[in-house]
Amino acid sequence: MLFQRLSEALAARQSLITPEHTQALRLFNGFYEGCPGLVVDLFSSTLLVANHARPPDSLEACQPLVFDFYRQALPWLTCGLLKRRHAAEPALRRGIIFFGSQPATEIEEHGVHYALNLTLNQDNSFYLDTRNLRTYLIQNMAGKSVLNCFAYTGTLGIAALAGGARYVVQTDLNKTALALAQRSYQRNTLSGSMEILPMDFFKAVAHFKQRNALFDGVILDPPLYSSTPQGTVDLLHNWQRLINKVRPLVAHNGLLIVINNALYLPGSAVMQTLEELQATGFVQPEQLIPVPEDITGFPQTVIDQPPADPSPFNHPTKIALLRIIRKDGAAATL
Structure with missing residues (x-):
């Protein structure tokens, strides 16, 4: 069921993904699209998966599936970051690298460049x-x-x-x-x-x-x-x-x-x-x-x-x- 939800959400957004891969976009909002607590964002070529569940363990089992889905659907991704919004440890709230190299440090929107620090905070x-x-x-x-x-x-x-x-x-x-x-x-x-x-x-x-x-x-x-x-x-x-x-x-x-x-x-x-x-x-x-x-x-x-x-x-x-x-x-x- 989650695979289907992710597929439908990605299909709805496919036309929004630019070939330059420099943008910022929400790929899945589980609060409204069928998996409360799970949010997936795209920042340039970095995939950011946020686990908002209380407790975080309730979504732990599906996290590898989510990363696997997007790595197959978007093979140009260079980094995957996982944030556990309500984890006890600050480092887990800020995010850990799930795959790839360092997270993106910049995105472009309407021709404007914005600096990023995806692990600055829990957001x-x-x-x-x-x-x-x-x-x-x-x-x-x-x-x-x-x-x-x-x-x-x-x-x-x-x-x-x-x-x-x-x-x-x-x-x-x-x-x-x-x-x-x-x-x-x-x-x-x-x-x-x-x-x-x-x-x-x-x-x-x-x-x-x-x-x-x-x-x-x-x-x-x-x-x-x-x-x-x-x-x-x-x-x-x-x-x-x-x-x-x-x-x-x-x-x-x-x-x-x-x-x-x-x-x-x-x-x-x-x-x-x-x-x-x-x-x-x-x-x-x-x-x-x-x-x-x-x-x-x-x-x-x-x-x-x-x-x-x-x-x-x-x-x-x-x-x-x-x-x-x-x-x-x-x-x-x-």
Whole structure:
């Protein structure tokens, strides 16, 4: 049965695999395509198999089958990496090589090069579900200044720069992750400037408010939960507070891009928050950005649904573009 599921999922994605083998793509999302806990991603010529099961042992027996299937179907693969998301040992969560040489250190998307460190953390250092947002940023950020909060490895900021943004600030508490943003910047020919700001979110916001800084665009992509002495991030309980905290940093008619990836938060709750913001008269919801089909699964491959209905979004990663109106009509200062 698993072989059949993998075959159907690969067939649905076959047209998305480029002959250059430089892209990043989800080959199988078991949460929706018939094997909960199993996720298979492609990063250039590296196959990354992620075991999200609790406990991990429940999927151990099928892991060799998965690697064998893809090595036969995609004989050009050079490396296979296995991550056990809920393993006790940190090294197993970060990933071990199952076959081949070292994992890929770079992918290309829409002509933009992004640096990778696939064993940086339990995730992959590159988020496939925001691909359409990166496309939007490439197409719409020419000449703009952008603040990327919770930038992590900075892919959204790099996409904005690739689209001609004149100035991007990448801020995150994780210096190691931000180093990948710097590598990505160096791997591309970009006309705009980039500032790396390794700082707690709440400190960073206060820093720019003290400078009376205004950006053409602000990206808010927080983790599900984090807590520092400066404040707490909790997408289930204080997401609207985070939005209101960064809203004063957006120039008149500027763009605030907000992302909420809380799995158990329904899309209706996110829309209620956006409607409450709209009722103030200073926030205008403009567009919802869908998640690509290789992440959500295709009509012919989807078997299971998310635990909370994300509609009107198409995935628990819920992305919205908000147009900001200011009483003072102030333009960007950066």
